[in-house]
Amino acid sequence: MSNVEVAAITITGQKHRHRGVPCEDASMAVNARGVSVVCVADGAGSKQYTHARFGSACAVKTICDLLTEHFDALYNENREAAVRALIIAQLHVKFAELIEEHQLDSLERLSCTLMFCAIKGRRMMIGHIGDGMIARISPSGISPITMPQNGSNASSTYFVTASHASDYLRFIKTTVDDVHAIALMTDGVQDSVYDENSGLVKPVVAKMAETLRGGRKKAETDLTKIVEKHIVGASNNSDDASFGVLLIEDTKGPDAGSLPVSADAFPSSTDTFKDLQNALIPSVKEAKRIISEALARKSVTGEGEPETVKKGENEKAAAETENKIPNVPVEAKKKNRILYGIVIVELILIFILVMKLLMT
Numbered sequence: 001m002s003n004v005e006v007a008a009i010t011i012t013g014q015k016h017r018h019r020g021v022p023c024e025d026a027s028m029a030v031n032a033r034g035v036s037v038v039c040v041a042d043g044a045g046s047k048q049y050t051h052a053r054f055g056s057a058c059a060v061k062t063i064c065d066l067l068t069e070h071f072d073a074l075y076n077e078n079r080e081a082a083v084r085a086l087i088i089a090q091l092h093v094k095f096a097e098l099i100e101e102h103q104l105d106s107l108e109r110l111s112c113t114l115m116f117c118a119i120k121g122r123r124m125m126i127g128h129i130g131d132g133m134i135a136r137i138s139p140s141g142i143s144p145i146t147m148p149q150n151g152s153n154a155s156s157t158y159f160v161t162a163s164h165a166s167d168y169l170r171f172i173k174t175t176v177d178d179v180h181a182i183a184l185m186t187d188g189v190q191d192s193v194y195d196e197n198s199g200l201v202k203p204v205v206a207k208m209a210e211t212l213r214g215g216r217k218k219a220e221t222d223l224t225k226i227v228e229k230h231i232v233g234a235s236n237n238s239d240d241a242s243f244g245v246l247l248i249e250d251t252k253g254p255d256a257g258s259l260p261v262s263a264d265a266f267p268s269s270t271d272t273f274k275d276l277q278n279a280l281i282p283s284v285k286e287a288k289r290i291i292s293e294a295l296a297r298k299s300v301t302g303e304g305e306p307e308t309v310k311k312g313e314n315e316k317a318a319a320e321t322e323n324k325i326p327n328v329p330v331e332a333k334k335k336n337r338i339l340y341g342i343v344i345v346e347l348i349l350i351f352i353l354v355m356k357l358l359m360t
Contacts, residue, residue: 004249009027012240025041040132040186042242043111051109052109067116084127088166131190138178148194179251180248208245
């Protein structure tokens, strides 16, 4: 398998420079234990997020450590929800140490977005919560893997400190087949190289990835110059900017000169997720009623096994089954009461979740 080169840079935006505010972005690139990882984070900018820069710095270090030390355990776990929950839990464990160190009054003070990519052999894991973007560069071109995740408006997003952060963490487990490079960027870079209306990633991202052909040190120097001149320096109100890349050696990249520089906007639609939720609620209620009634019937008649056996191929089987019938209902009732309770609780939780989503 080809080696993977990594690089990551972070530059303070002009609006922070003018105000004398420290950079709130953070990035890290690591090759360790046969794992290549790049992670970038963007500290929340509002006044209540007083220690966001510490949160973003802690997040990239925590994730790089977790992925290099436990790549196999995370990749081999089939329960995606469990993996997402573990990643957020590990972040909160480390954030708790910062809360004690800085005597903070809440986890929210450390809020940040997060993006990561880890490669080991042919296997690859990608995670993203919040705005920013992760792009895939292949011989045929560039395409977004995860797009910006904004909240109720374009200026809001989701953070790793949210109460249900694992629900917002997008997690992808795949392989690197036909991948030349993976680029990760906070919104300070994303805003300049990605068109949300059309989903087009500009060819410059492929050119930036190619800087790794000359090794990490040269790549980070070149990337810093590119981002400083064309992105951060292009506006007096530019945001902090982080860019990371993993380039798989001995693979072919696209011809940047032949890539499209514009594309048609996505078709508009009046269909919304909230409308879909509203339409589903009556069906959820009806499903709850039907399942409840079915379980009630099952708890009275038993599990239905005697009837199935009676329809077997010979009378002997039917006779043996009939002899066992008196012993079945008691056990069946106990078991089905438990199942009935579990299903009802699950349906109630689903209904509450739907209602909660409608209220957001």
